[in-house]
Amino acid sequence: MARVNALLVLGTRPQFIKSAPLIKELLSRRSRVSLTLVHSGQHYDPEMSSVFFSELELPRPAFNLHVGSGTHAFQTATIMLHLERFMKKSKPDIVIVPGDTNTTLAAAITAAKAGLRVAHLEAGLRSGDMTMPEEINRRLTDHCSSLLFAPTRTAFSNLTNEGLRNNARLTGDTMVDAMQMALPSVIRAEEDLLRAMQLKEQNYVLVTLHRPSNVDKPTRLREIVLSLKRIAKETTVVFPIHPRTRERLRSLAAYIRRDRGQMRIISPQGYIETIALLKNAACILTDSGGMQKEAFLLRRPCITLRSTTEWPETLTGKANRLIRDSRMIPAAIAQARSLSIRHKRFSNPFGDGKASQRIRRILEDELSH
Ligand code: UD1
Numbered sequence: 001m002a003r004v005n006a007l008l009v010l011g012t013r014p015q016f017i018k019s020a021p022l023i024k025e026l027l028s029r030r031s032r033v034s035l036t037l038v039h040s041g042q043h044y045d046p047e048m049s050s051v052f053f054s055e056l057e058l059p060r061p062a063f064n065l066h067v068g069s070g071t072h073a074f075q076t077a078t079i080m081l082h083l084e085r086f087m088k089k090s091k092p093d094i095v096i097v098p099g100d101t102n103t104t105l106a107a108a109i110t111a112a113k114a115g116l117r118v119a120h121l122e123a124g125l126r127s128g129d130m131t132m133p134e135e136i137n138r139r140l141t142d143h144c145s146s147l148l149f150a151p152t153r154t155a156f157s158n159l160t161n162e163g164l165r166n167n168a169r170l171t172g173d174t175m176v177d178a179m180q181m182a183l184p185s186v187i188r189a190e191e192d193l194l195r196a197m198q199l200k201e202q203n204y205v206l207v208t209l210h211r212p213s214n215v216d217k218p219t220r221l222r223e224i225v226l227s228l229k230r231i232a233k234e235t236t237v238v239f240p241i242h243p244r245t246r247e248r249l250r251s252l253a254a255y256i257r258r259d260r261g262q263m264r265i266i267s268p269q270g271y272i273e274t275i276a277l278l279k280n281a282a283c284i285l286t287d288s289g290g291m292q293k294e295a296f297l298l299r300r301p302c303i304t305l306r307s308t309t310e311w312p313e314t315l316t317g318k319a320n321r322l323i324r325d326s327r328m329i330p331a332a333i334a335q336a337r338s339l340s341i342r343h344k345r346f347s348n349p350f351g352d353g354k355a356s357q358r359i360r361r362i363l364e365d366e367l368s369h
Helices: 012-029 049-053 072-090 102-113 133-143 153-161 174-196 218-232 243-257 271-280 289-297 312-318 326-342 357-368
Strands: 004-010 033-037 096-098 118-119 149-150 168-170 206-209 236-240 263-266 283-286 303-306 320-323
Touching: 004 012, 004 072, 004 102, 004 357, 012 033, 012 049, 012 118, 012 174, 012 289, 012 357, 033 072, 033 133, 033 357, 049 271, 049 357, 072 149, 096 102, 102 118, 118 133, 118 320, 118 357, 133 283, 149 153, 149 357, 153 168, 168 357, 174 271, 174 357, 206 271, 206 303, 218 236, 218 243, 218 263, 236 271, 243 263, 271 289, 283 326, 289 303, 289 312, 289 320, 303 326, 312 320
Parallel strands: 004 033, 004 096, 096 118, 118 149, 149 168, 206 236, 206 283, 236 263, 283 303, 303 320
Antiparallel strands: none
């Protein structure tokens, strides 16, 4: 049977993680898919990009479009222009687009308009909040894709409700596969990591924030920092800082330094380090989609600083709580920490760690000529 030529376009930190197990599966000996990787260059700092390629043992992409930072229109349009040329030459059987970033949308539209088939990895997520760029990206991507890999039943039924059932396949979530692959390395590394950072198991709060709705407005960001400083009076707060947030925090540098207590602002961490920090944290405060889910999988209580989530499954058993008012952060964290001991057992709605295998088979069955 002829091989399937697939082009996978990625460019941001969460895309490297969710694609890693699928890339490995498609490059394995059992695969009948020939894979080409293109990096958009949306994330370009070594700590946002190359560290993931080395930790997750990913091959070097065939091309890097070096789009860099810019407005949404700039990023989307520049990626489209470069990819259009590339796709014309390489004529893949299918273009795989993971997640919900500007890179995802740009690749999906370009491929669909070039008459190519598009497969969306992590299809069907909905936060219902169209002010989030990711919600626009994921909805539009789903509607121009011909194969929709839904990570959960909820995602599958969202697709059904939008008339996309024929294209939808319930596969499970490749981030479960990624975590299962990484856990042995995490377990080997965690003790040294905690010692080097002078952290004690379940004795610190892990914070990540990068959503425009939280970090782009100085007044909002200042209120959040004030709450973090309150927590840091009593507990260690570990805050690996996303470049967008680092940029915005510059003007608050003097304010942060004053009475910062046990707040530690550190550079963005790699995947193994992040999972190790999550696994050992007393509690997580985040606005990331992926971290909510990783906290859930690792049974760590999570507070999400947003009013909506595209991962409603994480709200089961109070494992994750949404809050919007930043003044509520200290109380919510105190409550989550006390809950953590009673953190219940629940079935995993995100799959069994075999999503990548299923996706490979679907690609082979549906595209082999
Ligand atoms: C993007 C995604 C978001 C995802 C996040 C993960 C979109 C619309 N958003 O947001 O869904 O959750 O990635 O990190 O695609 N910067 C650097 N170095 C880098 C990358 C970015 O310094 O390697 C800085 C730049 O100042 C840039 C800012 O971070 O302007 C924001 O980067 P951008 O790619 O526009 O969006 P993210 O906030 O990273």
